Amino acid sequence: MRPILLQGHERSLTQIKFNPEGDLLFSCSKDHVINVWFAHNGERLGTYDGHNGTVWSIDVDSQSRFMISGSADNTLRLWSIQDGKCLYKWEFPTAVKRVAFSEDDEQIVCVTEQRMGYQGAIRVFNINRDGDGTDQPKEPTSFFNPIGSKAVVCAFAQTPNLIITGHESGKIALFDAKTGDEVLNNERAHMDVVTDLQLSTDRSYFITSSKDKTARIHDTRTLMVIKTFTTETPLNSAALAPLKPYVLLGGGQDAMSVTTTSLRQGKFETRFWHKIFEEEVGRVKGHFGPVNTIAVSPRGDCYASGGEDGFVRVHHFDESYFRAKPYGDLEIED
Amino acid sequence: EDAAEESNVSAELVAQRKRLVDEWNAWRIRCRDEMPAALRKKSGEGKKKQEEEEKEEIE
Numbered sequence: 352m353r354p355i356l357l358q359g360h361e362r363s364l365t366q367i368k369f370n371p372e373g374d375l376l377f378s379c380s381k382d383h384v385i386n387v388w389f390a391h392n393g394e395r396l397g398t399y400d401g402h403n404g405t406v407w408s409i410d411v412d413s414q415s416r417f418m419i420s421g422s423a424d425n426t427l428r429l430w431s432i433q434d435g436k437c438l439y440k441w442e443f444p445t446a447v448k449r450v451a452f453s454e455d456d457e458q459i460v461c462v463t464e465q466r467m468g469y470q471g472a473i474r475v476f477n478i479n480r481d482g483d484g485t486d487q488p489k490e491p492t493s494f495f496n497p498i499g500s501k502a503v504v505c506a507f508a509q510t511p512n513l514i515i516t517g518h519e520s521g522k523i524a525l526f527d528a529k530t531g532d533e534v535l536n537n538e539r540a541h542m543d544v545v546t547d548l549q550l551s552t553d554r555s556y557f558i559t560s561s562k563d564k565t566a567r568i569h570d571t572r573t574l575m576v577i578k579t580f581t582t583e584t585p586l587n588s589a590a591l592a593p594l595k596p597y598v599l600l601g602g603g604q605d606a607m608s609v610t611t612t613s614l615r616q617g618k619f620e621t622r623f624w625h626k627i628f629e630e631e632v633g634r635v636k637g638h639f640g641p642v643n644t645i646a647v648s649p650r651g652d653c654y655a656s657g658g659e660d661g662f663v664r665v666h667h668f669d670e671s672y673f674r675a676k677p678y679g680d681l682e683i684e685d
Numbered sequence: 686e687d688a689a690e691e692s693n694v695s696a697e698l699v700a701q702r703k704r705l706v707d708e709w710n711a712w713r714i715r716c717r718d719e720m721p722a723a724l725r726k727k728s729g730e731g732k733k734k735q736e737e738e739e740k741e742e743i744e
Contacts, residue, residue: 510721555716570716577712627709628702679699681706684713 352672354637355393357655357663359386364657366408366644370415370432373648376655377418378663379406385420387432390653393665399430401437408449412456417484419459421447427461427476431484439487441476444469453507454554456480458492460514460528462502471501473514475528495531497524504545509554509571517545517559523574537574540567546602547588552649552685558598560589566600568626580624582631588644594651595672596626596683601642601656621645621656625678632677637664 362381369376369390376388385399385406404423411418411432418430423446429439445464452459458475465471474491500520508515512528521541525534541561550557556577560566566589568578580589586602600622619638624631640659647654653667 553717553720555713555720570712572716572719627705678702681703682710683706684710 352635352666352669354635355665355667357386357388357393357395357665359388359395359398360384360661360663362661363640363659364643364661364663365406367646367655367657367663368409368411369646369648369655370411371413371649372415373650373652375411375415375432376646376663376665377409377411378657379409379420380657380661381405382661383422383424385409385418385430388663388665390648390655390665391667397435399435399437401428402426404446407447410450410452410459412452413454414456417452417456417478417480419450419452419461421450421461423447425463427459429478429484429487438484441487441489443472443474449502449504451506453511454509458507458528460505460507462505462516465501470496472496473502473505473516473526473531475514493529493531495526497526497531497533504548504559506548506550506557507554515548515550515557515571517541517548519544521545521561521563523559523569525574535574537569537576540569540574540576541565543585546586547590547644549590551591552593558589558591560586560600560602562586564602566598566624568598578626578629580629582622587641588656590645590647590654591626592647592651592654593649594685597632598624598626599645599647599654600624601645603638603641603659619658619660621654627683628678635666638662 360380360382364380367378376390379385383402387396402422406422408421418432420428425443427441427447428437443463445466447461449462460475463472475493477492500518502516504517506515514526514528516524522538523540524536541563543563545559545561547560558568562585564582566580567576584602588601590599603619617637617639620634620636623633638658638660642656644657655665657663
């Protein structure tokens with residue numbers, strides 16, 4: 352499994368995302384830039400310029416037409432994927448920490464930072480898909496401030512008008528997108544800040560990672576914890592591998608607390624765990640600092656990791672990965 | 686890959702794993718059955734569309 356190294360960012364990666372077809376990989380970084388790459392050869396297709404601060408989060412719609420991004424420059428932006436143009440810009444009083452499209456591409460949700468007398472907020476915007484995409488509603492269709500621990504990650508749940516949030520305290524919650532009411536929560540889903548949240552293809556379950564060194568699979572409807580993966584390092588990202596019973600976990604001690612030797616040797620690993628048996632099945636080394644973000648292609652044929660070291664590494668699975676049945680012939684539902 | 690070599694697992698462990706897989710599969714099927722009708726219809730259509738697209742590619 353020879354990796355392709357994507358060099359183009361000058362600072363740490365914050366999030367990476369494949370489009371639904373799996374041919375394009377989007378990456379955003381503390382260097383203010385969003386890049387798009389061909390997944391198969393790592394060639395850079397283009398750059399989305401405009402943000403004046405760390406780009407914390409990106410998402411791509413199901414048609415690979417629009418991309419959204421949230422940044423420390425206090426803006427949420429809508430981009431045309433094809434020509435790299437910024438189509439619309441929303442401005443807020445604080446940084447945008449997380450963005451996500453709804454399943455039908457009609458709405459977006461974003462989390463803004465709690466700071467300078469402003470509460471953390473969740474906003475939902477309707478996206479006008481008619482015309483060239485530049486005519487967007489300025490005001491959100493809903494806006495609310497979750498009480499208690501601030502939200503750090505968010506996504507649309509399986510059911511329309513429900514938003515899943517992950518919080519600084521380790522809480523996971525479901526909010527009604529229209530009223531802003533907290534419909535359900537699991538206060539003790541994690542013991543420390545939730546760092547990532549990624550949904551299964553049908554959105555009926557999702558995986559979260561946390562600084563508490565665990566990743567967990569939750570039932571989207573009940574928020575019950577289905578599986579727990581306990582590692583020995585704070586986790587920054589967790590991803591589900593389609594078609595195979597694996598989850599991919601990444602993290603690592605902060606660069607400050609790590610010996611310079613391991614920094615130099617590229618020893619930061621992406622860990623593969625068995626989704627059902629909660630056992631580690633393998634590791635892939637490579638990054639020169641903590642792994643900040645992991646994404647698996649929706650096709651299940653490759654995955655990518657983005658590091659604190661500023662590199663994106665794309666790994667195409669070789670044939671042995673697809674043949675391997677490390678725990679026998681049991682048929683596992685995706 | 687390394688784990689693929691693992692053949693001398695005890696019968697007990699095999700049974701335990703089978704139980705875990707059965708539990709997981711039962712939960713997944715329950716999730717699908719209990720999915721709101723509107724969503725099920727949509728995801729069914731999505732699947733059909735995807736299959737058609739795949740066929741086109743083969744041609």
